[in-house]
Amino acid sequence: MAAALIDGRAAAEALRARVGIAADFFRAASGRAAGLATVLVGEDPASSVYIRSKIKATHEANMHGVHHPLPADTREEQLLALVEQLNRDPSVDGILVQLPLPDQIDTARVIAAIDPDKDVDGFHVVNAGRLAVGDPDALVPCTPLGCLHLLKSHLGSLSGLEAVVIGRSNIVGKPMAALLLAESCTVTIAHSRTSDLPEVCRRADILVAAVGRAEMVRGDWIKPGACLIDVGINRVAGAEPGKTRIVGDVAFDEAREVAGAITPVPGGVGPMTIAMLLRNTLVAAHRRANLAVPE
Ligand code: NDP
Known part of the structure; x- marks a missing residue:
């Protein structure tokens, strides 16, 4: 029998609707809208598309979005000054600096400058540390958080399951592994130096692929009945x-x-x-306003 399809579009739509309602309650309780500031340096076409959809989604969720486009030749100090200004701005709950940044800017320095409590991408080392030690105040990177949501919606409890995560990046693989460990999975992190990757994958009840290699995971790498989360986005030649x-x-x-x-x-x-x-962003807004975070 063919595997069930996990419909991320439907799950995301349902979550966005819930966030929109909670954002209305937040506005009523706090007297202001939850605010997300986005920053884009330069005009990279893919980044521009991502940022546009993030801004649109912010407004659709009844939040206040302010976008800060900066020219491609922006100096690091200028970007750091903007981040500082957003850190101090009480109407801003979340700060998102779209990556990648141009070469003249040190990405790590910029991420480190963001107030960890406004770091809605969850990339700051303070949030990585909070996640690693199980601190509930962690803001967790969005992609692995979304994967976990899909897994729990489909499987319910993940406790005791064998999970294999392929990929060890700071934005997907490592936080994904930490989240699965927190759900009491037995977690293996595989990467480019893993020996006999197919065999490692074959023991997974949950297999998360976050590699960036088109169709690398083959059918005979998969344990029958396993739950597969495919994070990869790869552009390949089409039929025409x-x-x-x-x-x-x-x-x-x-x-x-x-x-x-x-x-x-x-x-x-x-x-x-x-x-x-x-x-x-909603979570950050509630914490900053000392309000209970809605489910
Ligand atoms: P990175 O390039 O940062 O990390 C890729 C990881 O895959 C590395 O840990 C690397 O290992 C590992 N890897 C590379 N080749 C192999 C191989 N042959 N066998 C086993 N492991 C290998 O990528 P990201 O984590 O940023 O992204 C991964 C994928 O997810 C990309 O396709 C990206 O486009 C997509 N993505 C999708 C998102 C979404 O919203 N759906 C969001 C973010 C990313 P090593 O560390 O040893 O080099």
């Missing part, structure tokens, strides 16, 4: 000459014959990332 299409890190058609459930690409993890950004 000159056309491209997006595929994940998992060979979808093969995997679907073996797995119990699978996220499609597109329409799986991707939509959850923006929904979780809104959720993180």
Whole structure:
């Protein structure tokens, strides 16, 4: 039987609707809208598309969004000065600096300058540390948080399951592993130096692929009935000459014959990332206003 499809679009829509309602309650309770400040340096086409959808989603969720576009030749000190200004601004609950940044800017310094309590991307070392020690005040990176939401919606309790995460980046792989560990999974993190990756994957009840290699995970790497979360976004040649299409890190058609459930690409993890950004902004706003964070 073919694997069940985990519908990230529907899950994200439901979450965004819930966040929108909670944002209205926040406005009534605090007398102001939850605020997200976005910063984009330069005009990278992919980053511009991402930022536009984030700003649109912010407004649709009844939050206050302020965008700060900066020219491509912005100096590091100028960006740091803007971050400082946003840190001090009481109407700003979340700060998102779109990555990647141009070469003249040290990304780590910019992330380190963001107030950890406004770090809605969850990239600051303070939030990475909070996540690692199980501090509930952690703001967690949006993509792994979205993956966890999909897993729990589909599987319920994850306790005792074998989880394998392929990829060890700070924005996806490592926080994903920390979240699964916190759910009492037995977690393995695989990466480019892992020996016999197919064999490691075959023991996974939960397999999260966050690699960036088109259709790398084959059908015979998968334990029958496993739950697959495909984070990868890879552009490959399409059926017609000159056309491209997006595929994940998992060979979808093969995997679907073996797995119990699978996220499609597109329409799986991707939509959850923006929904979780809104959720993180709402959480940050409630904490800053000393209000109980809604479920
Ligand atoms: P990175 O390039 O930072 O990390 C990739 C990881 O994959 C590394 O840890 C690397 O190992 C590992 N890797 C590379 N090649 C192999 C291999 N042959 N076998 C096993 N492991 C390998 O990527 P990100 O974590 O930022 O992103 C991963 C994917 O997820 C990308 O396709 C990206 O586009 C997508 N993505 C999707 C998002 C969404 O919203 N859906 C959001 C963020 C990312 P090593 O450390 O040893 O080099």
